[in-house]
Amino acid sequence: MYFNEEHQALRRTVRKFIDTEINPYMDQWEQTTAPLHELFKKMGDLGLLGIRYEEKYGGMGLDYWFETVFLEELGHIAGMGVSTAICVQTHMATPAIAEFGSEYLKETYLRPAIAGEMVSAIAVTEPDAGSDVAAIKTRARRDGDHYLINGSKLYITNGVQADFLTLLARTSDEPGHHSFGLFVVPTNLPGFSVGKKLDKVGLRSSDTALLHFDDVPVPAQNLIGQEGEGFIMQMKQFQHERFCTLPSAVTMCEDMIKMTMEHLRQRVVFGKPLATRQVLRHRMVDWLTEIEALRHLTYHIVRMKQAGQDATREVSMGKLMAGRLVRNVADGCVQMHGGMGFINETLIARCFRDSRVLSIGAGADEVMSEVIARLSGF
Ligand SMILES: Cc1cc2nc3c(=O)[nH]c(=O)nc-3n(C[C@H](O)[C@H](O)[C@H](O)COP(=O)(O)OP(=O)(O)OC[C@H]3O[C@@H](n4cnc5c(N)ncnc54)[C@H](O)[C@@H]3O)c2cc1C
Missing domain, CATH: 1.10.540.10 (Acyl-CoA dehydrogenase/oxidase, N-terminal domain)
Known part of the structure; x- marks a missing residue:
């Protein structure tokens, strides 16, 4: 269409x-x-x-x-x-x-x-600040034609391999949202170090790191936009980050259902292929119905974006829905695979491990709910 x-x-x-x-x-x-x-x-x-x-x-x-x-x-x-x-x-x-x-x-x-x-990598989260982005402590202090960056960033995807980071830092102690700068930080500068590559439950093909900054001299020309506007720019950047999870979640859910249907057709239990059991087919149908709803919320958001409209509320709804759906489908598909679903070498087990993070990263479910509540006027 x-x-x-x-x-x-x-x-x-x-x-x-x-x-x-x-x-x-x-x-x-x-x-x-x-x-x-x-x-x-x-x-x-x-x-x-x-x-x-x-x-x-x-x-x-x-x-x-x-x-x-x-x-x-x-x-x-x-x-x-x-x-x-x-x-x-x-x-x-x-x-x-x-x-x-x-x-x-x-x-x-x-x-x-x-x-x-x-x-590249995006460096926002810190050991003491995840959901509450404004609580970050990493500091950028102006020093002549440079900013000196000090602090730590945690859970940074691509952090081990990145050539540069787009990094949010505090530029003043003033309360409110106009005390931050968004910087492009090359990782070959002195004072930058990878503290640790983290051992994750899922997403094992990607690297996720703890990063340290000790007086890292970033040229002032690496400030994105105006000093003081970093938080606002990062909030806008988060909209792209959150939206990108939706279309791939739809496909991933469909692929999990496809591979599970294949298993149900092959697997004979109590003398019949599992695919003949109505209770299992109906569960699949419930998921397909929800997947279709997510797909069309996604397309609705695309139409809004194409028309230049603000889709923050809808993107947050989509992200919340995608996180819950992908986890639900992965968990149910593991169940239908029986013991095989719990064996690491199966793809469905990998999907199960990987899917968990969708409700945590890029704004956790509870954070999405808060955004939706605020934009809905309650
Ligand atoms: C694999 C992985 C990759 C990541 N990649 C990156 C990256 O590349 N760059 C980056 O900057 N960050 C990255 N993150 C960090 C991610 O964005 C944060 O983990 C996420 O924002 C949550 O922050 P937190 O872990 O500090 O949890 P916390 O903020 O400590 O929250 C813990 C729990 O409490 C809930 N909660 C928080 N506030 C409330 C409230 N008011 N009411 C009810 N519940 C609440 C949260 O939703 C969450 O479930 C990554 C994380 C993971 C796991």
């Missing part, structure tokens, strides 16, 4: 890339972490890291429908670790540079990120 031959051509390109350049390596990358420089260069060569970004900086200059096609296809990756790493590059660490960054920042960081020549 919404997609023409050009969209389908992009869909085929992304699907082929996933089938040939990602999925055959996923088992290995779950053990070792995906090599992002190598992977992103290949994606950059196909233009896949800059679908909506301006052609001037190497992007494709396409609209939200093309972006949605790309994100839907990412849901076919056999593990959310790699799709998350890709989305950090395309939807979490670079939108603010594209929207508010200077020409210098776009040429120096956005262009190579789109080309896949630099790996």
Whole structure:
């Protein structure tokens, strides 16, 4: 209904890339972490890291429908670790540079990120501040033509491999939301260190790190937009981060159902294939119905974005729904696989481990509920 031959051509390109350049390596990358420089260069060569970004900086200059096609296809990756790493590059660490960054920042960081020549990460969360972003303590103190960054960032996806971080830091002690700056921080500066690569329950093909900053001298020209406006810019950037989880969640849920139906057809219990049991088929139907609702909330959001409308409330609803649905489907599909669902080597077990984070990262369910409540006037 919404997609023409050009969209389908992009869909085929992304699907082929996933089938040939990602999925055959996923088992290995779950053990070792995906090599992002190598992977992103290949994606950059196909233009896949800059679908909506301006052609001037190497992007494709396409609209939200093309972006949605790309994100839907990412849901076919056999593990959310790699799709998350890709989305950090395309939807979490670079939108603010594209929207508010200077020409210098776009040429120096956005262009190579789109080309896949630099790996990026988004550094907001800290040991003492996750849901409450305004509680961050990492400090950026102006020192001549530099800012000196001090503090720590926790759970930073791509943090071990990143060439630069888009980092939120406090620039003054004034209360309120105008005391922050959003900076592009190259990771080759003195004083930067990776404290630890974290051992996660899921997303094992992606690296997630604790990072330390000890008087890291960041050139003042690496400030995105105006000092004091970092928090507002990051809130806007979060909208891209949250939206990108929706289309891939729809695809991932459909894939989990497909692989589980396959199992139910093969598995004979009490003399009949499990697929003949109405109770199981109906449970699948309940999920399919919810998936269809999520898909069309996603398309509603795309229409709003195309029309230039603020979709914060709807994106928050979608993120809340996606997190709950993907977890629910993964858990139910594991149940239908029986013992096999609990064996690490099965894909459904990986989906189960990976899906858990969707209700935590990019704004936890409770945070989404608060945003929706506020924007609904209660
Ligand atoms: C695998 C992974 C990758 C991540 N990648 C990144 C990244 O790349 N960059 C980055 O900056 N961050 C990243 N994060 C951090 C993530 O965004 C945070 O974990 C998330 O925002 C929650 O913060 P927290 O962990 O500090 O939980 P807390 O803020 O301590 O919250 C704990 C729980 O309490 C709930 N809660 C909080 N406030 C309320 C309230 N008022 N009422 C009711 N319940 C409440 C929360 O919803 C949550 O369930 C990542 C996290 C994970 C696990």
